[in-house]
Amino acid sequence: MTALGILTPATVREVAPQAVPRAVWRALLRRPAARIGLALALLLALVTLLGPLFTADPDLPDYADQLAPPGPVHWLGTDQAGRDLLARSIAAARTSVGAALLVMTLCAVVGVVVGTVSGAVGGRLDTVLTRFTDILLGLPTVVLTLAVIGVLGPGFWNLVLAMSATTWAPLARLARSVARGSAQRPDVIAARMAGVRPLRLALGHVLPATASQVLVAATLGLAEIVLLLGSLSFLGLGAQPPTAEWGNMLSTGRETFAYAPWQLVGPGLGLILSITAATLVSDALRDVTDPGRRT
């Protein structure tokens, strides 16, 4: 159920040359599915950012009002400590989605750095980095993540670190191939012959190409990252209570599910909606940037 293999070398590949940001946006907005996904993402972002202004304190216990069912005061009810579940679900969105974005960014940065250094410097360093990347690529990500958490111990930051440490490899391979290909790109050759200096060449022509390709590829993996973070937190390996996080809220809510099933509504919907948004957008993104493949 986790690690479907979306972030794998088979799926992380160079996208079509017409992937200019503006053009991609326009093409994305033409697709109904992408529009739904983007609208959903926007809604989630708004609720996450503005929600806390209108809701109760997510960490304030109220022992007189434990496990209250949904009602006019507590729209989603309260948990076993009497904390407002709507407020907690919204607070959890920050943790969960924030962690996913963080993992995605870390992976993209590590991928771009390793891949570009490897592709641009070449030689021994390239061989070593490529071998290492290849080994990571040949291993199951989730299992490795579990092992790294075993080393670091459970916890929010450890989970973020563990996931980033094990998920960057496909992006590095992509970045390396883009960086290597860039040296042979006609526009880069022309610029070099016109006398543009190497650093300027790298920053102006090579890095934007690498970064945008890697970013697209990383976005495609976002849904999977949200899912995996949620699953591992559910197992108690991520953010620990009382920090609100969808995975651990589901895990605690589960204990009282039999007589207070509303415990699962907030975090469950949060996870499902955010994964839906990420999936819809990334599907459309894949179609738009890789027109050779139809999904």
Place this chain on the structure above:
Amino acid sequence: MRAVLRRFGQALVTLGGASVLIFGMLAVTPGDPARRVLEARGVREPTPPMVAAVRAELRLDDPLVERFARWAGGALTGDLGISWRTGRPVVEEFATRLPATLRLTAAALLIAVVLALLLGAAAAAAPGRWPDLTSRGVALGMLVVPGFVLGVLALDVLVVRAGLGRVIADGTWATVFLPAVTLALASAAYWSRVLRTSLLEAQSASHLRVSAARGSSRWRRLRVHELPNAVPPFLTVIGLGTAGLIGGAPVVESVFTWPGIGRHTVEAINARDMPVVVGFTLVAVLAYVVTSLLVDLVCATIDPRLRTR
């Protein structure tokens, strides 16, 4: 033939690299393994001589390279060390639990492949029309509902409330259905999408039109050209997806209290019982590397381009 040997070599390099990585994890884990083993043996307050004795017993003071060689040698001969929590050999702990995990993954694999074939074929048969839209909608739904959420709902609604099935999953075939479906759904969804794509890609290949221009029948084109071309991508994704099933096992096993090695590993992580974690990692990595090797070899028998490269 050279390509096959190279692929074998590649798998070996991956396994070698992985074992170094995994041993490295064992070595850098904070805490003194000797103390943990002593605790497991019931010694509350170990004295320095006792710790030293265990360190000597486990030969923890040998140089790293030697320890790695001994550890790797042990792993090759089926010795994964002893659990820091129980003091028992890890292999023994796995032996009692592995069958349950194998049953779960095998059932899930079967369910996922069947579902993926049904959904993917239905979608590709009429692209853009209702079977396609339905199948894609179903697949999206299966993809976006996290398995553990689904598992919790299934367990509590179907089992506890409606009284279908047994609450305690005992790891036998009789209780495997719900956890296996839970484990299978997301993979099935993803695989069905890949199958649809590769079928559509095979359908739109221009060599089909050329074949039609030579007078071939629709059925012949499907049988001789379309399906064979769609198989390798589908197989590849299933091979990689097996890792998804292995990786998903800890979660589903925990939800359904399935007595397999996945749940055991989660408990081990929480107890920082590294030999067990490392053992699980090794087993899962081995399964993954072997599966992808097999899949690549099968694909190479289908696609001649993979043989000459």
Place this chain on the structure above:
Amino acid sequence: MTDPLVVDALTVTYPDGHRALDAVSLTVGAGERWAVVGRSGSGKTTLVRAVLGLLPPRTRVTGSIRVGGQEVLGAPEAVLRAVRGLVAGYVPQDPYAACDPLRTVGHHVTEAWAVHRRRPPDGAVSAALDGVGIPDGGRRALQHPHQWSGGMLQRATLVAATAHAPLLTLADEPTSALDAELADDVLDLVRRTCGALLLISHDLALVARHTDSTLVLADGAAVETGPAARVLRSPTAPETRELVAAATVVPRAAPAAAPGAPVARADGVSRRYGDVTAVEDATLTVAAGEIVGIVGRSGSGKSTLARLIGGMERPDTGTVRLGAGDGRLRPGFVMPIFQDPVASLDRRWALWRTLTEPALARGERHSRRARRALATEALERVGLGDIDVDRLPGSLSVGQAQRVAVARALAARPALLIADEPTASLDVASAAAITALLREIADAGAALLVVSHDAPRLGGYADRVVTMDAGHLTEDGALRDAPV
């Protein structure tokens, strides 16, 4: 005897409402060789698909198509299948795309037999392959398409289409994926092996050499029909005239003035890649104000020689002297022009950034506004004054993009321009515009080295053309009579 193909008032409307063919009529008699020419999108391919009954579902077709006397419009699948392959053979455009990568070449060659439940006669495949110049055909037929070269594979698909001696052969741009020399070889074979021929092409020179009659399509309508020689010599329809004019290359008269000072000189240069010798002992000088062309097949080493002369690669032996020859060149002394114009511009950069990059690289400092003005000037120089400098390369046509690439090269104030197949990606009209532009640049005093496989076109604007063959420079002289 019935005519192999009679098309009468054929009108084809695709499901999206696009009318691809409008009342087209055509009769191909036994043994006749017809060409259908027209710009892309004029309905040529639709005509072939209609004849084979391979139009997409829900396409509306009216009129009549009789192949060997058999009406195919509305015919049941079984009848169509009997027509396809046996009565009408089909030669596809791109041989690799036309072959299933999982099946052997032999499988494709014998497919027409197999699908009609016949066994190929013993040795027929190997004999047929032998007949098109592929020795050891029986063994090679067991190989897969990716192991064959494009030219060989195209000959194999030709065998697959004609092995039954069909009444009619339909060839849809059968040579567009091939080199010019190979194209003629393949078409000679087509002529030898086909019954009646219907050849789709946009290459008028090829049509003139290999067919007797021509049908010109424009926007789905037949605008001109007649003997090939007449249609191409004295076209009457404006669309035909346009096509002919764009394709006509007037051989250039001998250079008026003596060439200027040498800008680049290669002396006995050789270059090897592994075991392959790309260039061996080549000597060539390019002087200011002249265009030197290098022609040759693909793989002949012509591009490598150009890169050596441009200093983009170092020779293994021999010397290359650029400019004063003191080894220190100012940036932009040599500038490239590439085959794929869109790829030669950074697709993320607005035109003004690309066009002023050389100036910045020289160390000039300009405000943003000054850079845009410079860019506009640069575009005016290549006849694109009305193009907005804020546009991205992706929004330009290929021809426009190539002009921008030329403008960028000029912005570096080069003494030597190296152009590798500058017109190969362009349609005839854009190609003509680019060659005129290159001529102007040379006349203004720059040296140009142009690599191309299109000898006739190169002859139209180069001062000298040299030929590369298997790494050897075989000819260095004034221009011969350029063939049409």
